[in-house]
Amino acid sequence: MSKYLDYHIWHELSRRAIELAIKTDVKNFVVNYENRIISYDRDFDGYVISGMGGSGIVGDIIRDLAYDRIDKNIIVIKDFTLPRHITKGNYLIFSISYSGNTRETIDFTLKALKHGLPIIAITTDGVLEKLCRKYNIPLINVPKATAPRYGLPSLLYSTLTIISSYEKEIISNEEINESIEVQKQVINEVELVRSAAHSINGKIPLIYVPSPIASVGLRFKNDLNENAKVAAIVAVFPESEHNDITIHMLKHDNVIPIVVTSSILNTEYQIHTECIINVIRSYNYDPLVVELKGKYKLSVIMYGITLLGLISLELAYIRGINPIVIEPIDRIKNELSKKLEQFHIC
Numbered sequence: 001m002s003k004y005l006d007y008h009i010w011h012e013l014s015r016r017a018i019e020l021a022i023k024t025d026v027k028n029f030v031v032n033y034e035n036r037i038i039s040y041d042r043d044f045d046g047y048v049i050s051g052m053g054g055s056g057i058v059g060d061i062i063r064d065l066a067y068d069r070i071d072k073n074i075i076v077i078k079d080f081t082l083p084r085h086i087t088k089g090n091y092l093i094f095s096i097s098y099s100g101n102t103r104e105t106i107d108f109t110l111k112a113l114k115h116g117l118p119i120i121a122i123t124t125d126g127v128l129e130k131l132c133r134k135y136n137i138p139l140i141n142v143p144k145a146t147a148p149r150y151g152l153p154s155l156l157y158s159t160l161t162i163i164s165s166y167e168k169e170i171i172s173n174e175e176i177n178e179s180i181e182v183q184k185q186v187i188n189e190v191e192l193v194r195s196a197a198h199s200i201n202g203k204i205p206l207i208y209v210p211s212p213i214a215s216v217g218l219r220f221k222n223d224l225n226e227n228a229k230v231a232a233i234v235a236v237f238p239e240s241e242h243n244d245i246t247i248h249m250l251k252h253d254n255v256i257p258i259v260v261t262s263s264i265l266n267t268e269y270q271i272h273t274e275c276i277i278n279v280i281r282s283y284n285y286d287p288l289v290v291e292l293k294g295k296y297k298l299s300v301i302m303y304g305i306t307l308l309g310l311i312s313l314e315l316a317y318i319r320g321i322n323p324i325v326i327e328p329i330d331r332i333k334n335e336l337s338k339k340l341e342q343f344h345i346c
């Protein structure tokens with residue numbers, strides 16, 4: 001098995017996910033749940049994307065993308081409860097769980113169903129799939145990967161394809177194509193991946209990321225946690241200019257500032273990036289600056305997520321750590337389901 005696991009086939013997973021989503025033909029579904037008719041061929045006021053960890057990041061990415069492109073809200077839920085305004089609103093719900101067995105996502109989905117909200121599930125298997133089959137809920141059954149987070153393109157591109165069937169302005173075909181092409185290119189950035197992983201080794205990364213592409217920083221933190229088992233901090237700016245940046249007043253030998261940047265960001269963000277780098281340097285820190293390539297926002301995001309994901313795998317490799325095993329997550333999932341059963345919260 002390659003140390004970069006499924007990343008070599010990410011571009012194929014992306015294309016396959018688009019095909020699967022188109023084939024599912026979501027708008028033709030009509031769900032009858034306890035005599036409530038739920039239709040999908042209508043306008044929605046917004047989209048709710050629910051999921052945890054490697055599945056939940058899909059919501060962050062799509063929220064970044066939609067921010068200045070569509071008039072509607074993208075609400076990201078990483079929880080088992082529904083905010084009141086969702087239960088009363090006209091939202092399309094995406095329930096994303098790679099395994100289909102994540103407790104929070106299932107609970108959230110069941111609650112949404114009880115409120116008569118239209119749900120689309122994206123999963124490989126599990127309780128979520130069974131629920132969809134039982135109630136004829138639209139289901140995108142994506143292929144399995146080595147672990148949930150390595151199956152990101154399947155979860156992301158299927159969700160995005162469906163949202164774009166309702167909101168054409170969210171993405172163009174050209175942008176989709178470039179975002180898939182960059183995934184292939186990143187695989188060849190071997191030297192960059194190696195040298196970055198060596199610089200990070202033994203340190204706590206403090207990831208400065210501009211808010212329009214915050215999902216890249218969040219995913220990098222999650223990948224560092226899960227793949228390399230290291231602590232990491234995401235410092236989304238401009239907010240981090242008002243808190244995180246003060247830590248540089250002291251010399252923390254175990255902290256490495258990483259500044260994520262891209263030339264597609266507007267001048268204001270470029271100025272903020274430059275100022276952050278200057279201030280960090282003025283305290284004798286040497287930040288690792290990662291310039292993300294790509295002409296479009298999704299390409300930049302996918303370039304960043306792929307590159308930084310590979311760096312986290314390389315770091316795991318250098319440290320002799322198995323990136324796939326995430327024992328504490330499995331342990332907490334088991335413990336939770338036992339406890340919740342005891343309290344009859346099932």
Ligand code: PA5
Pocket residue numbers: 052053054055056096097098099100101102105147148149150226326329
């Ligand atoms: O990447 C991982 O393994 C985790 O972050 C999982 O995605 C997370 O625990 C949620 O599980 P699932 O994606 O199966 O819903």
